[in-house]
Amino acid sequence: MSIKRGVSLYSYQQAQFFKQMNWKDMIREVHDNLHTDGIEIIDEATIRDYPFPSEQFIFDWNNEMARWGMKAVTMDIYLDVHQFRDHVMTHAEAAERLKNDIKIAARLGFENVRCLCMVPIDVIEMALPTAEKYNVRIGKEIHAPLPIKRRLTTAWVDPFLDYRMAQQIMDLADRTGSKYVGLVPDMGIFQHSPTRVSIAYRKRHTNIPEAVDFVVENRFNYNMDEMLAKIQEKYPGSDLTDPKSMQGLMLRKSSADPEDLREIAPYIVSIHGKFYEMTEIEGQPGHYEDKSIDYVNPIKILKECGYTGYINSEYEGQRDQQDMGYENLPNEVEEIRRHHEMLTRLCAD
Amino acid sequence: MFDQYLIVKNSLKNDIMDGKAVGFQFQVRIADYRGCFLSLHNGYYIEVDGVKYPKSLQTFEINGRPPRTFEEIKTCVWEHFNYDDAGIVHVAKEGGLEPGSHHIGLQQSILAQYGYRGKQDEEWVKNPPEPGTGAGAGKTATICYFDEVLQDA
Structure with missing residues (x-):
């Protein structure tokens, strides 16, 4: 058994937006051209009239998945704490949303739900009996800038992201003995440098584009405060003044260490194959890589750990190009095909 | 995202x-x-040819229902704005717009979140962010500009 490949339909969000592909087209693309079966969805993007999908939708979904022999791996779910607007959602209400999402996932045949990094651990614990009853695992995402275990980066980290999160989940699983709670690492935690598409976007939306190049080229030489001062010195009047929005350009090191996968491997529910741009590897025609994210080491370690679950492509580079005309929009289908060339090659036994 | x-x-x-x-x-x-x-x-933050039109002048039409004010929209806690759908923003302005091309600045405000964010959560209940400030602007934090020609009503 080797690592399995799948696609989060999130990857085709632009094609869906422009109505070039619907979810059935996406499933066919995965089946016909990627020659694999793993499907992940964003509940609020794919499920018409969430959280009350019609019986017709549920029938259509299960029918289409069965028709092509596809596997409903993970359904990505959310926590909008202002849904009720007159009060902040309580943890009990958040647990109710999670339980309801688990029930929807079960009806659509999903094995797992992916909840967000910032879902409190007590909310997950409250929903655990429902997960067990409906045979759907809850996987909490480990998303950049979170580490897996040890904090690697000294960069700004969102104060509401708790870096002990992976440990809390493993503790809950161990304490309850439940197999229904685990982790969904996002490969974005192994992103070690700014993406070409995000740099280009930033250059199109700043008053002195050269300042962006300066930041990227000199990001190892200065800390954030020094960099902000340096920019104003070299490019007076530059609007690059907000440290939070500079984090991406200043990225020097991934937020997680691939070695830390060893400890969490038994708890991994599925993996998000985040990527931004697939380019041909020099001297290797037909072989592709994302230059900003390390896939080689994490996959090597996952194989050594005996991980045989899914890595589901999660293409996100389109977002940084939608300020341009149609002719400049990236081709999601092609990007994902390239990503699967890489996954197939790296995951092979 | 989807800026243009x-x-x-x-x-x-x-x-x-x-x-x-x-x-x-x-x-x-x-x-x-x-x-x-x-x-x-x-x-929404809406400006047309340099004139701003605040939320109090806006209504929103979605899901086959007549246009609703954003005070009414606030109470639609179980209704969904589907990703695939277009909604219609109506803006009250006596006499409407003149024929021809108009320069529109737009930012949508949706209080979508990925979980709890401490004090900001209570603040947004009491004082929701003003559209156009970037707060609550989801994945498109900038005001986007469009040149649109007035079509026949």
Whole structure:
């Protein structure tokens, strides 16, 4: 058994937006051209009239998945704490949303739900009996800038992201003995440098584009405060003044260490194959890589750990190009095909 | 995201009532990769040819229902704004817009979140962010600009 490949339909969000592909087209693309079966969805993007999908939708979904022999791996779910607007959602209400999402996932045949990094651990614990009853695992995402275990980066980290999160989940699983709670690492935690598409976007939306190049080229030489001062010195009047929005350009090191996968491997529910741009590897025609994210080491370690679950492509580079005309929009289908060339090659036994 | 595509092309037209233009309308898409509970939809920053039109002048038409104010939208806690759908923003303006091309600045405000964010959460209940400030602007934090030609009503 080797690592399995799948696609989060999130990857085709632009094609869906422009109505070039619907979810059935996406499933066919995965089946016909990627020659694999793993499907992940964003509940609020794919499920018409969430959280009350019609019986017709549920029938259509299960029918289409069965028709092509596809596997409903993970359904990505959310926590909008202002849904009720007159009060902040309580943890009990958040647990109710999670339980309801688990029930929807079960009806659509999903094995797992992916909840967000910032879902409190007590909310997950409250929903655990429902997960067990409906045979759907809850996987909490480990998303950049979170580490897996040890904090690697000294960069700004969102104060509401708790870096002990992976440990809390493993503790809950161990304490309850439940197999229904685990982790969904996002490969974005192994992103070690700014993406070409995000740099280009930033250059199109700043008053002195050269300042962006300066930041990227000199990001190892200065800390954030020094960099902000340096920019104003070299490019007076530059609007690059907000440290939070500079984090991406200043990225020097991934937020997680691939070695830390060893400890969490038994708890991994599925993996998000985040990527931004697939380019041909020099001297290797037909072989592709994302230059900003390390896939080689994490996959090597996952194989050594005996991980045989899914890595589901999660293409996100389109977002940084939608300020341009149609002719400049990236081709999601092609990007994902390239990503699967890489996954197939790296995951092979 | 979808910066250049948030206003549906060629959807700008005047709202006519009893033969008179009482405002204008255009269609919008959601500035995110997912739909949202309708209650989270917190209005728009809108400027047309340099004139700003605050939330109090806006109503929103979605899900086959007549246009609703954003105070009404706030109470739609179980209704969903689907990712695939376009909604119609109506703006009250006596006489509507003049024929020809108009320069529109737009930012959508949706109070979508990925979980709890401490004090900001209580603050947003009491004082939801003003559209256009970037707060609550989801995945498109900048004001996007569009040149749209007024279509026949």
